[in-house]
Structure formats: C-alpha cells, structure tokens
Amino acid sequence: MKAVSTKDSAKTRLEALQAENSQLRLRLEEAEETLSAIRSGGIDAVVVEQAGQNQIYTLAGADRPYRLFVEEMHQGAATLQADGTIAWCNRQLGLLLKLPQTNLMGMSLRGFVRPEDQPIYDHLLREGKAQSARAEAQLRRADGALVPAFLTFNALPEDCGSAIGVLVTDLTPERRHEELSANHTALRASEDRLRRAHQVARIGTFEWNIQTGQSTWDEDLEAMYGLSPGGFASTQAAWEQLIHPDDRAETLRRVSHALASGKFEGEWRTVWPDGSTHWLAGRAIVLRDESGKPLKLFGVNIDVTESKQKEEALLRAERELREFLENASVAMHWAGPDGRIIWANQTELNLLGYTREEYIGHHLSEFHLEQPILEDILGRLSRGDTLQDYAARLCCKDGSVRDVLINSNVLWEDGRFMHTRCFTRDITERKQTEEALRAAQAQLEEHARQLETRVAERTSDLQAINQQLEAFVYSIAHDLRAPLRSMQGFSELLLESAKTALNEQGRDLARRISTSAQFMDALLQDLLAFSRVAQQSIELTPVRLQTVVRSVIVRLEKEIGDKTAQVELVEPLAAVYAHEPTLGQVLYNLISNGLKFVAPGVVPHVRIRGEDRPAQGPAPADANGKFVRVWVEDNGIGIAPEHHQQIFRLFTRLQGSAYGGTGVGLAIVQKGVERMGGGVGVESSTGRGSRFWFDLRRA
C-alpha cells in the first residue's frame, strides 16, 4: 500500500507544515507588534549582545522580558546600522546563517545575500530606512548553502543608534511544503493510475503494521474478499478469519515464514459472505527497521479464481485421464529407446505383481521370459512397425509366467524415438482354458478311443460268441439231420425194397417212421432259418418288393400246383429298405402259411398287396420316413383274436399235425421284420381267413 501510505504520510506532513507555518505567522505578527510597540515607545531599550561588548539599545520602557523574547524567538532578528552593518542579532539568526551570533554582529548583512538578490537587499535597506519593506531573498549560509528567507525591514528611530530593524524568516519549511504539495499532486495522479491499474488487474493492496496489528486495505482488496468498502475490520485476525479454513494453517505458516525470509507468496481460498469461494494469490515484502525488526508487511493480493478454476479443471481432467489409464483393463507402459520402462499403469503393475519402484526405470529384459522375443519386439518398433497381438511371455514377481498379447508402437517426434506405447493383454487364463479344453478334448478322444476299443472288443467277443452259437446251431442241425436222413432214407427203402416182405401193419409203421423223420427235418430246417434270421448281420438296401414276391411264388410253384391254389400279386408294389434273403424268408413263410392252413376241400387263395403308410418316428437320413404295409391275405381257417398275440411266438401252434406246422414260421416272420426295422400284425377271426401284414420303410 505504498501509494496510500505515501499519500497519508504526505498528508500528515502537510498538516504538520501548515500548523508550523501558521505558528510562524503568529510569531511574525507578534514580532511586528513588538517592533511597533518599540516604535511607539512601549519598549524603552533593547540590550544587544555584541562581540566584545554589550550594546544596550535603550528603549523607552524596554525591559528584560522583551529582550528575552527577541532573543528566544524562532525568527532571526537584527538591527542594522544605516550602512547595513549588523549592530545586533539574536541567536536564531546565528543558527540560520550557521555562524555564532557574536560573529555576525559587525558584519554586513548584505554579504549574506545571494549576489542576484543583493538589489532586493539594497532596495529593502533603502526603503527600510524610510519606513518598512518586505521581500524574499536567498541568503547564503556560512557553509555555503542557500536559505530562502523572508526579510522585513523597519526603520528604527535615530536615537536608538541603530537605523533599521530586520526580521529574517527562514522559508525553507515553506518551500518544502510547496515542493511536497507539487509532489503530492503527482502522487495523486500516479495513485489514480495505480488504482485503475489495480482495478483492471484485480489487484488489491494492503499494509499490515506488524507492531500494532493494524492492517490497512484498499477498496479493491476488500472487494476481493467480498466486502463493501470499509467493510474490513482492519486487523490481521480479521483477515485470518476470511481465509478458507482448509487453507488457513498453510497460509499463516507462510506468513510467519515470510517474517523470517522477508518475502511472502501464497495462494488461498476465501469464502465470500454470499457463500461463493474465490482463489486469491498474495505477494508481499517485509519492511524492517534498522535493527532488522519487521515493521510492516506490504503487498498485494490478486484474484486468481478464474485461472485456478481452469487449473483445477485441467488437473481434474488430467487426474481423470490418469485414473482411467491407471485402472484401464489393459496394462500399459512406455519404454524409452534403451528399453527401460518410463511409465507403467497400475494394471500392468498388478498384472506382474511389482511395485512402481521395482518396475519403472528397469529394463524390459528383466520381465521378458524369452529374450529373442523382446529383441524382435524392440527391433520391429524401432523400425517403425506397429505390433498387433504379438504373443509374449512375461515373468511375474512371484515367479509365475503370464501369456500376453502385445499391441505397441513408438511415439516419434521430429524423427526422434521418444518412447514406446505398449498395451499388454493377459491371455493366460484364456490360454489355460484353451489348453484345458484341448486336454479335455484329448481325454475325451482317448475315452472315445477306449470306448471304441471296448466296443470293438465286445463286438468281436459277441461275434465270436455268435459264431460259436451259429456253429453250434449248424452242427446240431447238421448232426441231427444226418441220422434223420438215415431214418427217413432207410424207412423209405424198407417200404420200397421190402414191400413184399412186410404186411400192411409193418408198412404203416415204416411210413410213420418216415413221416416223423420228415417232420423233424422240417422243424430243424425252420430252427436253422430262425437262428439265421435272428443272428445274421443285416444290411438294409432298397429292394423291389415285386421281384422278391415273384421269386417266392416261383419257389412255391410245386405246392401251388399240388393244391391248385391261386396266388394273386396286386401290382405295383413299392420298393422298400430290406435285407433281401430275410424279406424272401418272411414272404415265403407268410405265403406258404396261406397255402397250408386252409380247410379241407377249399382251394387256397392268397393275395399279396401293398399300401402306403404315414411316417412313424424319426426317419433315417437316407429315407423319406414313409412306410409300406404289405398285406398277405388268405381264405384259410383264420385265427381267433385271442390268439393274435401269441401266434408270433416261437413254437406256438394252434393246429395239430394235420397242417404240418412247426410253430416256428411266424416267429421267423416277426423276427425278420423287426430286424429290418418294421412291425408285423394280423387281422383275422376264425373261419374268415387271415390278413397278415408287415411294415417296412419305403425306399
């Protein structure tokens, strides 16, 4: 608050000077009155000390108090002889001219007047002899300095021995006042400029008198704290209360530091009465006395709210960006051209388990498992390549290894390698999962292989068992049939070659042996057929039904002829998926049944026809899902409904030996059709003929 202080001190000085001035004028008037009193005879004599001798200027009625008064007054006073020689002077004139009072007496006053002003003196002397005269003139002191002075000359009565009384008023204080006044005006202008500048610059000034605790603020500063002009309580304590509580301690610490260092700098917030927060920056200097004791803290505050807000926004943006980078899901680092890590985010540190100190500044080679990979990475980067999903393996602090994918390139500035920018993604879990998956797959494949092997073993076991079984059935059939052939053959031979030797009863017995042997042979052949149908491997291929039916009819030609039977094939018949030998066996059995089981005297009539059936269940890939139902209808003896289920069982016979059934034929039919993926059934009632059907997938 330099300006304010200057202004104030100037004001103070001015007032002091004015006071002094008016005092001087008062004295001057007193002196003039004294002189006029002397002149009017109120004073009898004036004793004037003079070098060597005291001259007593007797005045009518003069006395000691007057003399003392003149002697002690603050203006120079002297009496001049007519030629200007100083007859007497007071002490003050000696002080003024820097010569002992006694030396002055006898000297010419003119010698003390600046040469330029001597005409003024001469004029005064001339006029002063007559009556009185006043003028300003510069006196030269004994030490050579000029002293502005106001000279008053008054003629004294002749009888007093002195011609002229002179009063000399030192004008130096007056001059100084005038100079100060001029300075003051300049200062005022300067202060106005400063004030405007402060307003523009949002600068407020203060002066804190450390000794008194008084603090003087300008209005600008008050405005910065949200106070109206004069609203500041003018104490340091009041200022402290205006500082935001969070910033108070630090600011005061800086203040006490400044008292030691001489300089204050700081930033703090203030909360205005309206609740808004403002940022202020302060700078101040400490003024000290000669002993170095701090007297005043003198400085400015600047409102930096706006820049602070910008700074804060910038800081916030930077903090947010930093937080984002630090906690991004992807690990990041920068490395210099020398391969040393300049910066890494928290994610990367977390990934590898190192602290910032253990990582930053270290060389990448400390963290790469495979050095050739790192060399390749750095080589590519320094050639300006950009790495995309580059696979690498990094070492963690705990000794584990992470599989990562690296995306990286280099920041170049003016062709200079500044640093790499490396993004690292951890794919260890993914890789482990993949490996686990691969292992699981391998295990699964192994299991599948084992299973296949087991299935193959089991299959081959089953095949072996099947073969054994088949060999068993075959050998039974073969070995059983051999003696049957003999029984039959020899009983026939007996009937033929020995017919004359046997009576009718003997021939009947031989015939019975032959018939039994024949039946047993039929039974064995049927069993063989059944075991074949049940066991043989069946591969389904498209088969023309018509063709198979026709060939079966041909095979049955003899029986058809013997019975003059009618076998009717209703064409066309669709193609089906079947195993041809098995289909032939099924049709043979059904048609021959139709020929066999007819009432005596009835001409067998068998009709074979087909019809389409809707899809049943899921179709194989190569089939259309449709079925064909094949009907074999006869005009035979029929089957009671209660027997419909059981007739397909092995060895089930509803009729006696008259029809020559073995009880195996329909079991073969059912087994064969089932093995070809179809079903069988019968619609019939006693005496109404039978309608056998079986379904096969349409080809």
Added chain:
Amino acid sequence: MAPHGGGNCMDEKQTILLVDDSEDDLLLMKHACQAAHFKPSVVTVNDGEAAMAYLNGDAPFADRERYPLPAVMLLDLNMPRVSGFDVLAWVRTVPGLKRISIIVFSASTRTEDVERAFEMGANSYLVKPCSLAALIAMMCCLRDWLEYNHFPPLKESPKPVEEVTAG
C-alpha cells in the same frame, strides 16, 4: 439214357468217387445211384484223408487199374480231421487233378459254405435231400448231366515228392 455227344462223355470206363464219412449216406447214395441206373463205376472212400490218398495214388490205392482217377468227385464237407474244404483246396493245387469235376454234396444250406466251396473251385453244390425219393430224383438228374457233359481227358502228372499232410 443214351449219350448225345462225343467219345468224352461219361461211360462205364469212367469212375465217380464218393467221399463221405457217413456209412449210411454212402449206402443210400449207392442205392440211389443204382436206382438211377448210373453207368460209370462208383467208388467210395470214408474220409478226406482217404480221398487224398486215392487221388494221389498212395497205398492202398496205388493200383490205378483197380483205383482209376475219377472224372467226377462227390465230396461231403463236414468230415473229421480233413474236411471237404481241405480236400478241395488240395486238389486244386495239384496239376494232374485240376480237371476233376468236384460236386460238393453236403447237408449244409449255409450261404457261407456255398460261397466258399465255389471260391475254392467246386464245380457244383448239391444239398443232401432228406428223403430217399428226393435223393433218387437228384441222382437221376446227375446221371443225365454226366451223360450230356463233355469231360477233358485226365492227365496224371508225376506224384509230388512231398507227403501231403492232413489238415
């Protein structure tokens, strides 16, 4: 029945060899052949080993006058030790016996047996019928076939040095 062809047809001078381990079957076959009025002489052996010895001219069949090489052999399959298949396989490896017509005569109706027999060089496959009447009918057919068929002359090569082992 009289032959309708040239001099190579089957006649009394030629021989048919029946190979079967079943005495009953051989007896019935002989009867059936008689009943069918077979012209060639019918010779029988009881098993596979004997059949190979006969064809090879080994003892006791060394005398080719008494045991001439047959133009046709009726061969049972299911025999102990040396089966019909063994005999079949062997015959087809011996150069002098290759031309013999081999008719498999078996009780087996298995497709596998039929296929295998033809694969190994059988000329025909007959299933033994159960009844004597059927057998006689079959032999009549065979007789006719033999009469109509032309057979190549048999050229016996020198006996192989090695003894043929059974199995």
